[in-house]
Amino acid sequence: MGGQxxxxxxxxxxxxxxxxxxxxxxxxxxxxxxxxTREPGGSExxxxxxxxxxxxxxxxxxxxxxxxLFAAGRSDHLEKLIRPSxxxxxxxxxDRFLDSTRAYQGVAGKVxxxxxxMIEKHVVADSLPNKTYILDLDPQVGLARANARIAxxxxxxxxxxxxRFENMRLQFHKDLRNCYIDIAKxxxxxxxxxxxxxxxxxxxxEIWQDVQKILTKMDG
Numbered sequence: 483m484g485g486q487x488x489x490x491x492x493x494x495x496x497x498x499x500x501x502x503x504x505x506x507x508x509x510x511x512x513x514x515x516x517x518x519t520r521e522p523g524g525s526e527x528x529x530x531x532x533x534x535x536x537x538x539x540x541x542x543x544x545x546x547x548x549x550x551l552f553a554a555g556r557s558d559h560l561e562k563l564i565r566p567s568x569x570x571x572x573x574x575x576x577d578r579f580l581d582s583t584r585a586y587q588g589v590a591g592k593v594x595x596x597x598x599x600m601i602e603k604h605v606v607a608d609s610l611p612n613k614t615y616i617l618d619l620d621p622q623v624g625l626a627r628a629n630a631r632i633a634x635x636x637x638x639x640x641x642x643x644x645x646r647f648e649n650m651r652l653q654f655h656k657d658l659r660n661c662y663i664d665i666a667k668x669x670x671x672x673x674x675x676x677x678x679x680x681x682x683x684x685x686x687x688e689i690w691q692d693v694q695k696i697l698t699k700m701d702g
Contacts, residue, residue, distance in 0.1 A: 486568075486696060487609070487613075489614045490617065491579070492617035492619075493624045497682065501685060502575045504686045516572065516575060517573070517575070519577070520576065521578040522578075524555075524576070531554060531555040534551065535552065545593045546597070549591075549598065552582075552587070556583075557605045560606070583601070584665060585658045589658070590661065615674055616665070616674065618678055674692060676689060
C-alpha cells in the first residue's frame with residue numbers, strides 16, 4: 483500500500499487537530515502506518531519558525547514576510563518528513579499545508595497570487611496532497627471555540643499561547659473562509675468541504691467514509 487498525503491484546512495477553531503487524530507487512529511486500526519504532522523512545523527527547523535510566526539503582535543510580520551517564512555518551513559518539512567514518509571509507504575496527515583498560505587497570506591493578507599504561485603512551484607512542486615479536507619464553519623463560531631481553547635490553555639500552562647492569527651479582525655477570518663470555499667470549487671478533485679458545525683463523531687464519520695474510497699481504490 484503506497485503512502486497517501488492528506489491535509490486538513492480551515493479557519494480557527496474548526497476542529498482540524500481533533501479530526502486528524504481520529505482519522506490517524508482509525509487508519510492504524512486498519513493496518514495503515516501513519517505519521518501526524520502540522521504546519522508551520524513538522525521538522526526541527528520548521529518548528530523553530532513556528533514560534534516566530536504564531537506568537538507575538540498581530541503586526542509582527544508583513545504578509546509577504548509571513549509567506550516567505552512559511553515557505554522556508556514548508557521546504558524543510560517536505561525534505562525531512564513528508565517526502566521520506568511517502569517514499570516509505572507511510573500515510574501523512576498534515577494540519578494545514580499550502581492552502582493555508584493561499585488563504586492567510588494570499589487572499590486575507592493580499593500577497594499577489596503570482597508570488598504565491600512562484601513559491602509553490604519551487605517549494606511544493608509536485609508534492610501536492612492527494613486529498614484535502616476543508617473544515618468549514620462560521621468564523622464567529624470558530625473564533626469563539628478558539629478563544630475558549632486559548633483561555634483554557636493559558637489557565638493550565640505558563641507556555642506562550644499561539645494566538646496571533648486568532649487576534650486578527652473578523653473580516654480577515656471571513657476572507658479566509660471565502661478563499662477556502664473558492665479553492666475547493668477550483669480543485670474539487672483534491673478538496674472536499676466538510677461542515678464543521680456538527681458534532682465531532684458525525685464529522686469523523688463523513689471523513690472516514692471518504693477515506694475508505696481511497697483505500698478501496700488502492701486495494702483494487
